[in-house]
Amino acid sequence: MISNIPENAPVVIIGGGIIGVSTLYHLAKRGVRAVLIERRKLASGTTWHAAGIVGQLRDSTAQTELGKYTARLFRELEEETGQATGYKPNGTINLALGAVRHEQLLRSHDHAARMGIESYLLSVEELNEKWPLIRTDDVKSSFFVPSNGQVNPLDVTVALSKGARMHGAQIFENTKVTDLILRDGKVIGVETDKGVIATNKVLLAGGMWSHLFAKAMGVTVPLHAAEHFYIVTEPVAGLPKTQPILNIAEERTYWKEDTGKLLIGAFEQKGKPYGVDGIPEDFEFDELPFDMEHVEANLEKMFERMPPCPKWASRPSLTGRKALRRTAAPIWARPPRSGALSCNRHELQRHPEFRWRRADHGGMDD
Numbered sequence: 001m002i003s004n005i006p007e008n009a010p011v012v013i014i015g016g017g018i019i020g021v022s023t024l025y026h027l028a029k030r031g032v033r034a035v036l037i038e039r040r041k042l043a044s045g046t047t048w049h050a051a052g053i054v055g056q057l058r059d060s061t062a063q064t065e066l067g068k069y070t071a072r073l074f075r076e077l078e079e080e081t082g083q084a085t086g087y088k089p090n091g092t093i094n095l096a097l098g099a100v101r102h103e104q105l106l107r108s109h110d111h112a113a114r115m116g117i118e119s120y121l122l123s124v125e126e127l128n129e130k131w132p133l134i135r136t137d138d139v140k141s142s143f144f145v146p147s148n149g150q151v152n153p154l155d156v157t158v159a160l161s162k163g164a165r166m167h168g169a170q171i172f173e174n175t176k177v178t179d180l181i182l183r184d185g186k187v188i189g190v191e192t193d194k195g196v197i198a199t200n201k202v203l204l205a206g207g208m209w210s211h212l213f214a215k216a217m218g219v220t221v222p223l224h225a226a227e228h229f230y231i232v233t234e235p236v237a238g239l240p241k242t243q244p245i246l247n248i249a250e251e252r253t254y255w256k257e258d259t260g261k262l263l264i265g266a267f268e269q270k271g272k273p274y275g276v277d278g279i280p281e282d283f284e285f286d287e288l289p290f291d292m293e294h295v296e297a298n299l300e301k302m303f304e305r306m307p308p309c310p311k312w313a314s315r316p317s318l319t320g321r322k323a324l325r326r327t328a329a330p331i332w333a334r335p336p337r338s339g340a341l342s343c344n345r346h347e348l349q350r351h352p353e354f355r356w357r358r359a360d361h362g363g364m365d366d
């Protein structure tokens with residue numbers, strides 16, 4: 001790892017989570033040797049904790065194109081960088097329990113056909129064959145996308161950072177951006193605890209820290225961290241490594257194979273904000289205490305859906321944090337005064353590549 005930060009850079013990226021590292025990689029591939037500054041270790045914020053589920057079908061054509069690109073990238077990065085991403089195209093199965101969700105699955109099936117993504121509506125027999133562990137008596141329909149999959153988020157981060165460095169980008173860990181230097185309302189540099197870098201382009205990719213950093217610059221970022229939990233069961237005998245990922249939107253749960261165990265995540269009806277009074281300075285690869293009272297209703301749903309689940313779920317459960325807001329589309333803003341500060345919130349499959357493609361080809365919607 002290089003220790004001396006440069007005096008100047010064409011772009012400075014704040015934050016070494018998946019968004020910062022992906023941006024660095026894509027810029028470097030286009031010949032822009034950007035510099036990334038990470039306060040602790042790469043991926044030590046939210047990224048390391050992700051379940052790693054990669055879905056391609058999104059609300060719009062542009063986001064679905066981005067999902068397709070990402071699934072392809074996660075396959076190809078190993079060849080380019082020598083670092084595997086752990087991409088397993090196990091496929092996803094989405095269930096509908098009621099009429100509204102059923103209609104949505106039919107539309108997703110149409111959308112998939114239009115976007116050239118292979119997909120199937122499964123019969124109950126086919127569903128039982130693919131997911132024998134769950135109760136299916138109340139399932140109205142199910143929808144299978146074989147090319148969706150799952151990755152190891154840490155491995156993806158390493159692969160992207162390796163690829164970025166191969167193309168001349170620089171990464172500085174254990175370095176914190178403490179301030180932006182502005183002149184006439186425009187960014188001219190960033191101040192770090194290891195010195196100043198002159199630049200006129202800054203990307204704030206600070207995840208759940210972004211809104212606090214931006215607030216100090218007088219910019220409002222409508223993003224706040226919330227706790228998010230999943231459980232990991234004991235090893236489940238006979239669970240294949242190729243087990244498709246299961247999404248039950250009406251119960252707000254997702255299920256995936258994880259080294260011979262089941263990882264089951266849930267979104268609560270009422271979320272629990274994290275870091276309202278600030279985030280601890282020493283935060284790095286942290287987990288939060290498991291709040292049983294808060295997640296009990298979700299656990300009950302999981303156990304009803306898969307009756308043997310309590311037997312396997314004796315292992316302590318994990319809680320992470322997600323930076324959340326009301327809609328799924330990216331935040332990408334040019335603040336009124338500083339001119340060059342962009343802020344965003346994406347997930348693993350929403351690389352900033354999207355915007356550059358849009359700039360290249362024009363006409364893509366969000």
Ligand SMILES: Cc1cc2nc3c(=O)[nH]c(=O)nc-3n(C[C@H](O)[C@H](O)[C@H](O)COP(=O)(O)OP(=O)(O)OC[C@H]3O[C@@H](n4cnc5c(N)ncnc54)[C@H](O)[C@@H]3O)c2cc1C
Pocket residue numbers: 014015016017018019020037038039040041042043044045046047048049050051052053054175176177178205206207208209210213228229230319320321322323345346347348349
């Ligand atoms: C339990 C869980 C499961 C998830 N599952 C999935 C999933 O299956 N699929 C999916 O797509 N997404 C999933 N997500 C969401 C996904 O993990 C996040 O959307 C994504 O990792 C956010 O990446 P990021 O780069 O924006 O933020 P982060 O990973 O938090 O990175 C931000 C980085 O910025 C650094 N930083 C902040 N301020 C500064 C500063 N001033 N100077 C220098 N560095 C700074 C931080 O140290 C941090 O490393 C999950 C999240 C959780 C918690």
